[in-house]
Amino acid sequence: MICEGRVAIVTGAGRGLGRAHALEFARQGAAVVVNDLGVGPDGSGGSPDPAEDVVAEIRGAGGEAVAAPYDVATSEGAEALVRTALGTFGRLDTLVCNAGFLRDRMLVNLSEEEWDAVTRVHLKGHFLPLRQAGLHWRAEAKAGRPGAGRAVLTSSGAGLLGSVGQANYAAAKAGVVGLTLVAAAELGRYGVRVNAIAPAARTRMTEEVFAATMAAPGDGGFDAMAPENVSPLVAWLGSPGCDVTGRVFEAEGGRICVMEGFRHGPAVDRRARWDPAELGSVVRGLLAEAASPEPVYGA
Template sequence: MICAGRVAIITGGARGLGRAHALELARQGARVVINDIGVGLDGTGGDGAAAREVAGEIRAGGGEAEVHGADVGDWQQARELVDFAVQRFGRLDVLVNNAGVVRDRMFVNLSEDEWDQVVRVHLKGHAATMRHAAQHWRDRCKAGEDVRASVINTTSGAGLLGSLGQTNYAAAKAGIVGLTLNTAAELGRYGVAVNAIAPAARTRMTETVFADTMARPEDGFDEMAPDNVAPLVAWLAARSTEVSGRVFEVAGGTITVINGNTRGPTRDAGRRWRPEELGPVVKDLLDRSPTPLPVYGT
């Protein structure tokens, strides 16, 4: 029960990874608000039945859960979601940003609407909920409270390395890494830790990609089950003061720290470079640098 007494919002909490996060946090003692607008992968519909089902499962197990159908890509609705959690449970301690959509297309065929939808839900949807949660935590901190809050954002291997046919998604997920690093630096003074995970799991968005990745025959361990990612989310939700500004890749039973951008080899001329002399300089720098990992799908 490492999250006992904590209040958490999980966006996109009705299915897949979000559902696994909500159930695990509840098992660990958190009171949870499950946010989901209930649309299909194509953006149509709007049925909250799946979110209510998760909340019912939590309550049946003795936990506390509420449902809120805010569109996190809408600044005002994101505020209403945070306000709802505070009004219902008296506080907010954990924000798990998980909601997302995909509109896959090769870049040369990508429409403006397909770009806007993905960036809106992923990047703006993360920023909007964080903005209003941050204000709640800052107010509590300024009132003299010892705040120990945690944000767990969701990036992707596509955001770290790129992915063919997913330029909109990769750009939004890369933006979430930048959002995570910057807010971790800004919000630490208020007792807020901000981290990100890059999960690999079989969900509605990835079921065709991971359709053939099933359980290991020898031990029955399904490497692509969303439940594999939830334990790290629960630990980050509980241990909010121990780590911040980091990105973790999670797949099956493997957790990897992503080191991000680091400075490599350097050449200093002690003056302004001349363009015609840079060829061998750049070649030398690249020769002494690690080879980048390939973009997914190449």
């Protein structure tokens, strides 16, 4: 019950990872605002049923939950989301941004509409709820009521390493990492901790990549790709016990990895302007001293 008495918003919580997160927060004692538009894997259509089903499941287990069917990639939707938490439960402690969908295409075949739709939901759909939650937490701190605000954003291995056929998704998820670093630095003065996860799990978005995992003999039938394996880390990052901020964690099955992003590597400074003809050997020398990058997924 590490989140007992807290109120958590989870976006994209009708299915997959978001649903698993919402259920885990409820198991850990939090009241949950379940946000989902019930769209298809490509963002088309919509239905209130997925969010309402998760709410019913939480309530059936004795927890507290409310559905919030708002578009989190709009200012109005983000404001309504936070207003629902405050109006229903009287507080907001944790924000988990998870909503998203895919429109995969090779770069030269990717349309402007497909680019805009994916970056809108994955990046703008993180920024607007985080901004709204941040405004609330700042106001609380300035009013002398500092809390333990926690935000968990969702990046991806595609955003950290790249992924062939997913330029729009990879760019948006890389943007989530930048947003995490800035938000952690800016909101820390108000007692807020902001971290990101890069999960790997079998959901509607990845079911063709991660087929049902066969359990190895002696492992107790552990399904490494089940979404609920990621949620314990998310629940801890969203709890008052979380004392880290500005970090990115890869989570898959029972594995948790701290991701190490861009760092200053080998450098040379001649304290004068370079001649372009000189730079071939200079750059190759620096790269020879640097760590090799991990390969792009699918390359």
